[in-house]
Amino acid sequence: MSANRTVYLVSGANRGIGLGLVTALASRPNTIVFAGARDPAAQSLKALSAKHPNVHGVKLTLGDKADNEAAVAEIQRIAGQLDVIIANAGVLTHSSGPLAEIPISAFRNDWEINTLGNVILFQTAHHLLLASPSKAPRFAMISSSAASIGTYFPLRVAAYGSSKAAANFLVKVMDQEHPSLISLAIHPGWVQTDMGNHGALANGMPEAPETVEDSVNGILARVDQATSKELSGRSLHSRTPSADLC
Template identity: 90%
Template sequence: MSYCAQPHLTCSVTGANRGIGLGLVTALASRPNTVVFAGARDPAAQSLKDISAKHPNVHGVKLTLGDKADNEAAVAEIQRIAGQLDVIIANAVGISNYYGPLVETPISEFRDHWEINTLGNVILFQTAHRLLLASPSKAPRFAIISSGAASMGTYFPLRVAAYGSSKAAINFLVKVMDQEHPSLISLAIHPGWVRTDMGNQSALAHGMAEAPETVEYSVDGILARVDQATSKELSGRFWNFKASHEGMMWNIATEEIPW
């Protein structure tokens, strides 16, 4: 039985109204004994209305990345409805708005990317950690959807200095969470290069028609990592959604990705 299908588990997914986030909510919604909170800037989005109508265990909550008041209200809503929080998948990957060499990247782009991509997830953790660490499961998860573009050991020349550095910073904070909270299993997960709005924008910037991986394939790999992280030994590490040996420039052949 998967971790997120254990009795009475509450999972929260951010960035849930489209792309990978919506795919994660859809997959989790069909699991037994699982309550899913779908965090989005617009929880009344039609995509979330449709899935909530089909799955009464799915609850849309307003959660804007980096907005402390939104985060506090969302956590309070989770506590009111479910009384517990066992898994957070921080999927709201934020922005990847600039493609170009470091020497030409405006400092304002670094500030924007770090403010949203890095500090947005710090605010989420700071706001939710008390409820999360009190999880009756005794093995709460905080999984951050990172990016292979953040890896220095497996470097991709994608001209995304602002985006990649903001994700590398989040990876470091996954290690901090692991060290500071012995009961918490913290994970950074590379989701693949996925056919989302952001993924396709990046693909176009690098001369491709679209990103290579489907949302469904990415979601399957992400949830497998969350489900399989059953011991502290797997915490504080950077995981590939799926190892690939196809040899394409964007493929990573290892299960674990070097920082």
């Protein structure tokens, strides 16, 4: 193991923000990047791995304990350490509607993946993560302003927003229970992904206002700056330093 290199795990890495994160990290010196995806053989990841030997695709289905255990074992085998987890994978099952009409199945699915999926990821990886040679391991969950109570905006996505709000709370729990761990919830902005553009169309916009590249740069700036406990346990906007969304 080496404190001179940084080993990342990014979930939901085969497209959108996740793929953008892996692409940006792959170009950094002294890094190993594990790209977690339900299909690690996706063409996007195969092409990236061919260009960057420091990128390794691993099968990682959020909420699937066996997948998580196998992925962490693969990280241990190849790299022998884990320094940063960026928990990006997530789902929005029901795109819009009032609380009285959202199917309960949408709540169950969003909470199973967005909330419990991150619990399983943390429970599976925390021993390796907390043993990071950096002495300051980081767990950054990609959240959403839809989860904010203090800056509530009526997006009509109660299942998704509540699942992310619960996950934000768990980020705070991680911070309190593990003094060496830096845990963050990061709102990526309204990004030009499948999910972001779908929401934009529903609001009369041709596409979401923020590019994947700009969002990724903001997210990684937050992760890079989180080298002490000052920011740990907070929900932050990727582009606005002073914005705390808790």
